[in-house]
Amino acid sequence: MVLDQDLVRHLSESSVSVELETEDMTLNIGPQHPSTHGVLRLVARVDGERAFDVQPVIGYMHRGYEKLAEVRSYPQITTLVNRIDWVSGYANEVPFIVAAEKLLEIEVPERAQYIRLILTEMARISSHLVFMASYPLELGAPTPLFFALRERERVLDLLEGVTGGRFHPNFNRIGGVKPAYGSGSSTRKVIQDLPAGFLAETRDAMDKVTVAVDEINSLVAGNEIILARTKGVGVLPPEVAASYGVSGPNLRASGVGFDLRKVEDYLPYHLFDFEVPVGENGDCWDRWHVRLLEIRQSVRIIQQAIDGIPSGPLQAKVPKVIKVPKGETYVRAENPKGEMGYYLVSNGAQGPYRLKIRSASFSNISILPWILEGVLIPDIIAIMGSLDFVLGDVDR
Amino acid sequence: MTSFLTDLFSNFWVSLAGKLLIVALMIPLVGMVIGFAEMKLSAKMQARVGPYFAGGRWGWAQLIADGVKFFQKEDLIPAEADRPVFKLAPVLVLVSTVALLVVIPFGPDLIFRDLSVGVFFALAISSLSTIGILMAGWSSANKYSLMGGLRAAGQLIAYELPLVLAVVGAVILAETMSMAGIVEAQVSAGYPFVIFQFVGFAVFMIAALAELTRIPFDMPIAESELVMGYLTEYSGFRFLFFFLAEFANMFTLSAIAVTLFLGGWWLPGIPDDVLAYAGPLILVAKTFLLVFIMIWFRWTFPRFREDQLQSLAWKVLVPLALANIAITAVFKVVLG
Numbered sequence: 025m026v027l028d029q030d031l032v033r034h035l036s037e038s039s040v041s042v043e044l045e046t047e048d049m050t051l052n053i054g055p056q057h058p059s060t061h062g063v064l065r066l067v068a069r070v071d072g073e074r075a076f077d078v079q080p081v082i083g084y085m086h087r088g089y090e091k092l093a094e095v096r097s098y099p100q101i102t103t104l105v106n107r108i109d110w111v112s113g114y115a116n117e118v119p120f121i122v123a124a125e126k127l128l129e130i131e132v133p134e135r136a137q138y139i140r141l142i143l144t145e146m147a148r149i150s151s152h153l154v155f156m157a158s159y160p161l162e163l164g165a166p167t168p169l170f171f172a173l174r175e176r177e178r179v180l181d182l183l184e185g186v187t188g189g190r191f192h193p194n195f196n197r198i199g200g201v202k203p204a205y206g207s208g209s210s211t212r213k214v215i216q217d218l219p220a221g222f223l224a225e226t227r228d229a230m231d232k233v234t235v236a237v238d239e240i241n242s243l244v245a246g247n248e249i250i251l252a253r254t255k256g257v258g259v260l261p262p263e264v265a266a267s268y269g270v271s272g273p274n275l276r277a278s279g280v281g282f283d284l285r286k287v288e289d290y291l292p293y294h295l296f297d298f299e300v301p302v303g304e305n306g307d308c309w310d311r312w313h314v315r316l317l318e319i320r321q322s323v324r325i326i327q328q329a330i331d332g333i334p335s336g337p338l339q340a341k342v343p344k345v346i347k348v349p350k351g352e353t354y355v356r357a358e359n360p361k362g363e364m365g366y367y368l369v370s371n372g373a374q375g376p377y378r379l380k381i382r383s384a385s386f387s388n389i390s391i392l393p394w395i396l397e398g399v400l401i402p403d404i405i406a407i408m409g410s411l412d413f414v415l416g417d418v419d420r
Numbered sequence: 421m422t423s424f425l426t427d428l429f430s431n432f433w434v435s436l437a438g439k440l441l442i443v444a445l446m447i448p449l450v451g452m453v454i455g456f457a458e459m460k461l462s463a464k465m466q467a468r469v470g471p472y473f474a475g476g477r478w479g480w481a482q483l484i485a486d487g488v489k490f491f492q493k494e495d496l497i498p499a500e501a502d503r504p505v506f507k508l509a510p511v512l513v514l515v516s517t518v519a520l521l522v523v524i525p526f527g528p529d530l531i532f533r534d535l536s537v538g539v540f541f542a543l544a545i546s547s548l549s550t551i552g553i554l555m556a557g558w559s560s561a562n563k564y565s566l567m568g569g570l571r572a573a574g575q576l577i578a579y580e581l582p583l584v585l586a587v588v589g590a591v592i593l594a595e596t597m598s599m600a601g602i603v604e605a606q607v608s609a610g611y612p613f614v615i616f617q618f619v620g621f622a623v624f625m626i627a628a629l630a631e632l633t634r635i636p637f638d639m640p641i642a643e644s645e646l647v648m649g650y651l652t653e654y655s656g657f658r659f660l661f662f663f664l665a666e667f668a669n670m671f672t673l674s675a676i677a678v679t680l681f682l683g684g685w686w687l688p689g690i691p692d693d694v695l696a697y698a699g700p701l702i703l704v705a706k707t708f709l710l711v712f713i714m715i716w717f718r719w720t721f722p723r724f725r726e727d728q729l730q731s732l733a734w735k736v737l738v739p740l741a742l743a744n745i746a747i748t749a750v751f752k753v754v755l756g
Contacts, residue, residue, distance in 0.1 A: 051563055059644040073567075073726060162644045164635055164723025170466040249636055249722045401567070402725045405645050 046071070051401075055084050059162045059405050062415030064389070066404070068396070075404055078396040080389055085419035093379040098124050098198055098346055101379070105366075106192045108383055109417035112151035112360045114183065114193045115144050119357035120379075121196040122290045123368040126355060127348045128198065134292075135336045136200035139218065141291045142226070142329045143183060143195070145322040149233060150179045151360035152273075152315045152322075155412045156240050159312060162409035163253050168243055175236040178229045185219050198346055200339035217338065223330050230323045237319050245313070254308035258395055258407035261306060268394065269387035272362025274411055277314045278306030284358035291357075296328045308410035315412070347374055361385050361417055385417035439532055443521055447514070451667040452483040454711055458667075459483075461712070462719045490663075493656035500561035501653065509559060510654070510661035512552035517665045519545045520672040525600040527685050527699030528692070538599035539591060542676050543584055546631060549669065550576045553633075553640060556662075557650035568649025571726055572633060572640035578733035579630035579637075585741035586624035589617045589748040590680045599676075603684035612683035616751075619744040621681040623737050625710070628673045630729065632666065634714060636721040637729055674710035675703065682706050 051070045055063040063084035068075040089104050096104070105120050106113035118140055125132060157172035180190045187193035195201055244250055260270070262278040275282060283300040285293040301317035303310025348370040356365035362384025369378040388411050396404055456471070459482065463470025475481025497506055523538040525531040535541050550572055557569015590613045591597055594605035606612050614621045630637040641649035651662055678684055683706075685699030695702075724732070 049563060058647060073571075160722060164638065164642070164644065165721060166462075167466050167719050170468065174467060247722065249724060252728055253722060253725060400725065400727070402639070402642070402645050402723075 048076075051075070053404070055081075059409065060415075061158075061408075061413060064408075064413075064415055064418070066392070066396075068404070070401065073400045073402075074398060075396060075401055076398055078393055078404070080392045082386075082389070082415075082418050085415045087420065089420045090379055090381055093376055095375065097374040098348065098376070101375070102196055103192070103194050105381070106194060107416060108381065108420055109151075109359065109361055109364075109385065109414050110191055111154050111414050112147040113189070113191050114147040114187070114195065115151075115357070115359045116364060117193070117196045118144055119290055119355045119359075119364055120366045120368075121198060122357075123353050123355040123366045124198050124346075124348055126353050127351050127368065127370055128342075128346070130199050130340050130342060132200055132340055133337045134334045136338045136340075137292055138329050138333045139186070139201050139338070140196065141293070142326055142333075143186065143193070144291065145326050145329075146179050146183055148322045148360040149319050150176045150183070152319050153179070155312075155315055156244075156319075159409050159412075160244055160250065162405050163250060165244075165247070165250070168240060171236065171243070172240060175233050178232060182222065182226055182229055185222060185225075197339065197342075199342040200337070202339070223333070226326065227330055230326055234320065234323055237316060237323075241316060245316075251309065253402075253406055254312060254410070256305070257308045257403050258399070258410060259305060259307045260391065260395060264394065265306065265391070268391045270362070270391055271387060272359065272384050273314045273318060274311055274362065274388055276300065277303035277310040279303060284356055284363060288356060288358075290355055293325075295332070296325050298325050308406050311410040311412070345374065347372060348376070356382070359384055361412060361414065362388055381420055383417045383420055385413035385415075386420075389413050389418055443518055443532075446521065447518055447668045448487075448664060450671045451664040452487075454667040454670055454715075455483045455486075455663070456480070457708075457711070458715050458718070461715050465716075465719045487660060490660040491657050495658070496653075496655045498561050498653050502559035502561070505555050505559035506653075507658070509552045509556035510658045510665070512555065513549045514661050514665040514668075516545050516548035516552065517668045517672055519548075520669075520676070523599045524672065524675045524679060524703075525603055525684055526703055528696055530685075530700060531600050534598055534600045537597045539587055539597045539602070539680070542599070543587070546583075546669075546673065546676075547576060547580055549665065550631075553650050556654070557640075560650070560653040562653050564646045564648070565650050565652045568640045568642070568646050568652070571642075571646075572650065574726060575630055575633070575637065575640065575729060578730050579627040579737075582623050582733055582737035582741050583627035583631065585738065585745060586620045586627060587680055588741075588745045589613075589620040592745070592748050592752055593617065599679050599684075603679055603686060606683045607686045610688070612681060612686075614681040617681055617744070617748070619740055620748075621677065623741045623744070624677055624681070625713075626737060627733075628677065629714065629717065630733075632669055632673060632714070634666075634670075635718045636724050638723055639726050639729065642723060670711050670714055671707060674707045674714070677710055678703060678706040682710075 048069045048071050051068050052065065053068060054060040054065040060066070065081040065084065066078055067081060068078040070076070089108065092104055093101050101120065102117050105116045108116050153172045153176040157169040157176070160168040183193060184190045187195035189195070260274070260278050262280045265275050265278045266280065279302050281300050281302045286300060298321045301314050301321065303314050350370060350372045352367070352369040354365060354367045356363055363382065364384055365382035367380035367382070368376050371377040391411070392408070395407055399407065460470045460478070471479030471482035473479055474485045497503060520542055522532045523535055523542050525534070553572040554569045557565045557572065560566070590602060593613055593616065594602040596602060596605065633640045641651060646652070651659060654662060685703045686695065687702050690698065
């Protein structure tokens with residue numbers, strides 16, 4: 025018998041290629057799903073547990089804020105913008121107001137700036153605590169949720185005490201801030217200032233938050249399963265993160281130490297001593313850990329601000345009817361979720377001619393098709409959760 | 421009077437009816453007790469109060485209220501569903517739980533049926549529920565349900581082998597596969613097998629958690645991933661069946677672990693005539709201790725990934741269980 029080498033090779037190859045031919049399934053994750061943070065929809069082609077070609081579908085929460093802003097006056101727009109990223113409503117207001125003040129060339133009193141800074145950092149703490157609450161839940165551990173939300177309530181109570189709103193403070197005015205109630209008695213003329221005892225209570229709350237953060241750290245970071253689920257999962261290299269416009273803690277977790285608080289001057293951050301925590305590998309674990317460290321830095325900033333808060337007026341002199349002079353400006357700020365920017369075009373009217381909102385979550389989720397290619401379904405949830413986006417911030 | 425009762429219960433059909441009644445009452449009762457314990461314990465662990473209003477004090481009637489609510493709900497079956505399979509699945513899951521009760525010795529002479537291959541029966545029946553889960557996942561005509569069902573089937577491959585291997589050590593020590601015989605072997609040995617079979621006990625409990633699809637192995641349900649897994653399309657009393665089966669299964673599997681490793685109804689230092697009556701209480705107390713540990717895990721740990729369970733089972737649990745068998749066998753031959 026003559027062995028035909030070609031035939032042998034052909035047979036061996038054909039036997040390899042006869043694999044089980046299985047059909048891929050299209051899986052629709054969302055818009056109604058327990059862990060898509062609202063109404064994000066992912067369309068994925070899944071082969072067993074592995075997902076390919078994941079396409080995010082957005083727009084289910086579009087509210088047209090950019091268009092609405094064109095038919096409203098500047099003070100009215102703050103009500104809109106603190107509904108963009110509702111987890112940190114206060115932080116959204118500041119850059120918008122600063123943009124208007126920049127065009128008006130108003131110097132904001134120092135005390136008002138300090139109050140803005142304290143409340144912005146509080147918003148950051150509350151936003152990161154929501155992440156600390158929801159992320160273990162997405163990995164299947166329900167208990168840290170309650171501890172993190174309990175601490176967040178402390179911070180929200182303080183925010184409410186000053187502004188009157190837990191989620192939507194609507195507190196900034198052009199030229200300063202306007203507390204909900206003052207420290208004066210009912211018989212005397214009410215002086216608009218921070219509520220009595222606010223600074224002492226804040227100091228107390230910050231101490232408690234520090235303890236709680238250590239508690240959460242030991243509860244979550246000491247857990248082998250959490251480490252196994254997050255370490256090395258969803259690695260985002262710095263150059264990819266930068267090219268997709270990923271910002272905030274997600275970018276810093278990839279090892280890029282870029283923080284707008286160190287670069288921009290929308291609030292007097294240069295007066296304070298704080299560090300910018302960065303991650304090493306850019307995986308889910310680093311994104312969790314960077315946010316934990318950021319809470320500690322925010323506590324540090326708030327403590328310094330309470331120590332150094334100057335006295336003085338809360339409001340600069342502004343005309344009764346505010347008309348912003350013709351011009352355009354872009355103000356960007358380091359929000360809890362990442363870079364938040366407002367491009368403001370004024371034609372001299374009471375409201376903006378055009379307002380372009382650059383929201384952090386929108387750019388952050390643009391990475392999803394890249395980062396979710398070929399991952400397991402449980403990891404889709406782990407990675408999505410670690411990016412910490414809010415659908416209001418994506419769709420505006 | 422006593423002789424009349426003895427005569428009555430020596431009748432096969434009467435005693436069968438009596439046993440069926442006990443099982444029929446025991447499953448919902450145990451399910452409710454464990455369900456309530458889970459609610460209250462999870463509340464304690466999470467700085468909450470838990471059920472508070474139903475029944476007046478501690479919300480003790482919460483589970484009854486929940487049960488009544490489930491029965492009032494509309495019985496929804498998806499239009500595309502495979503109706504007979506969809507209806508049969510919860511029954512099968514509950515039946516496997518009930519059948520497990522048969523071989524558990526509650527006291528020196530209190531056992532529904534002392535099978536000579538009791539351990540084998542228990543392990544075989546306990547994996548029946550996975551078929552019910554697979555049926556539920558398949559028949560729901562829902563992609564999430566299907567994935568949940570398939571995950572359950574994949575999980576079966578992972579935990580079934582360690583589960584079987586873990587009990588072999590206890591069987592070697594007892595030299596019998598009868599559940600009552602294993603307890604008696606522990607009584608005559610004077611110590612519960614867990615002392616020399618700790619590895620077997622630990623492997624058994626981990627595998628039992630996987631069998632129960634509870635955290636950290638609740639991948640077939642995986643709320644944050646698969647919505648509710650194979651339960652997604654179930655509502656009303658069919659959902660209640662699954663729910664009840666989960667809680668009752670916690671009880672039965674823990675009771676098997678207690679019987680095999682913790683001495684069952686026996687407690688050292690208690691005279692035999694007291695044990696005859698206190699046996700069931702001792703067994704239930706030990707069982708609830710294990711149930712508590714399961715609840716504790718449920719509210720403390722996150723969820724493994726499917727592939728991590730496989731590697732845990734094949735790379736850690738199976739070798740451990742095999743080593744345990746080898747060492748036990750050697751010691752048995754050398755010392756016994």
